[in-house]
Amino acid sequence: MTQSDIQAVAPSVAKPGLNVLLAGPRGFCAGVDRAIKIVEEALKRYGAPVYVRHEIVHNRFVVESLERQGAIFVEELHEIPDDGQPVVFSAHGVPKSIPGEAERRQMFYLDATCPLVSKVHREAEHHHARGRHIFLIGHAGHPEVIGTMGQLPEGGVTLVEDEDEARTVQPPQGVPLAFITQTTLSVDDTAGIIAVLAERFPDMSTPAKEDICYATTNRQAAVKAIAPRADLMIVVGAPNSSNSVRLKEVATKAGCPKSIMVQRGRDLDLAILDGVATVGITAGASAPEVLVEEVLARLRERYSLATEEIVVAEERITFKLPGALAGAGAQA
Known part of the structure; x- marks a missing residue:
């Protein structure tokens, strides 16, 4: 009997099953x-x-x-x-x-x-024109923060990165205050920072509409919806992508035992799925859907996938x- 005959009669080994929860929305905004x-x-x-x-x-x-x-x-x-x-x-x-x-x-x-970043720029100019000193809630060194602070003369904006800084920041005396935010922050973390600032500075002006963009909010909401059901969350995105990093953090805080980030399907070490029955998958706003497909293809190398998409919002913007x-x- 030839090797091909042996292969023809040998029973195929069934792949183990893996439940996949796809976050919706995900990917490009x-x-x-x-x-x-x-x-x-x-x-x-x-x-x-x-x-x-x-x-x-x-x-x-x-x-x-x-x-x-x-x-x-x-x-x-x-x-x-x-x-x-x-x-x-x-x-x-x-x-x-x-x-x-x-x-x-x-x-x-x-x-x-x-355009949603440009909106924050115009808000900064609006507050500055009315003589207000601005708190910018965001991450030091991020290009969006550099761009927003660069809309105004030096000294016109104070960066606040977390609740600890919100508790200790000292703005100029006798100057009215306002706050704006980076568009890609954690919704929950930002709410905590704003609450601290609002308690310390109750007359502080607030944005007419939330600065955190719809895409950031929706992607975080989708992760929150699937995180409690998943043993592992895979975030497709780059380590220098603020909104992608926030998705990883949100997954952990929302109850997923483990959360990882990969840039490509080939980066996924399948050994990390040992003992995992359900995996959640999302993608940052700068990650194209083709990269999600790469991750799914990588998972199919070992598993038979049962896929469910959890959609929390429809985006038509x-x-x-x-x-x-x-x-x-x-x-x-």
Whole structure:
């Protein structure tokens, strides 16, 4: 009997079952989708290269895909030659000094700042114009925080990162106060910080509408819905993505015994699933769905999957492309 005959008659070994809870919504938000389309449409209209200041969104898969199409990523404008090609500002937003420098150099630039981040910028300007000192709740060093603080003169904003800082921060004396927030924070952690500030400074002005964006809120709500049912939560996202890191934290606080982050399906060590009966999967707002599919494909190498999607909200928000790209393609 040949080896092929043996294989033909040998019983197939059934894969063990694994329950998969898919969080919905997950992955790309409207601001990320718009930012990526701005780079893609600029490449179509103006040809390569198109320069991008900072990662357009915090996801290496996305960045490398755009690089293959002709995008060149830089950290600062001085790295860009005066060749007349477009430069795109990332979805996280930039300080006012950046477009100012681009204008001095007569650069053609496209601003891919998420409109919901731009809303926070306008709030900061509104409060400053009325003489208020601003508390910015956010994470030091994050590009969005750098961009928001850079909308105002130095000293106009005080960063508050956590409840401990909220209890001790000392704003200028005799100046009215207001607060704004980074758009990708933990909803629950931010509420705690705001509560401390509000108790200390009851006359502090608040945003007309919550600054934490709809996509962050919805993705965290979906994780909270599935975390108590899951033995393990897999967050597809990058370690420098604020909203992805928050999803991992939210899963743990919501009752999931273990939470991990992977950037690609190949990064998933299947040994971590030993003893796991139910796994939850979500993706940060800058992670495309193809990466979730990679994780599912990796799980199928060992398991027979029973998949259930838990949807807590439907997202239909879209953002228009900048006027310079009007008619260049579908709106994002």
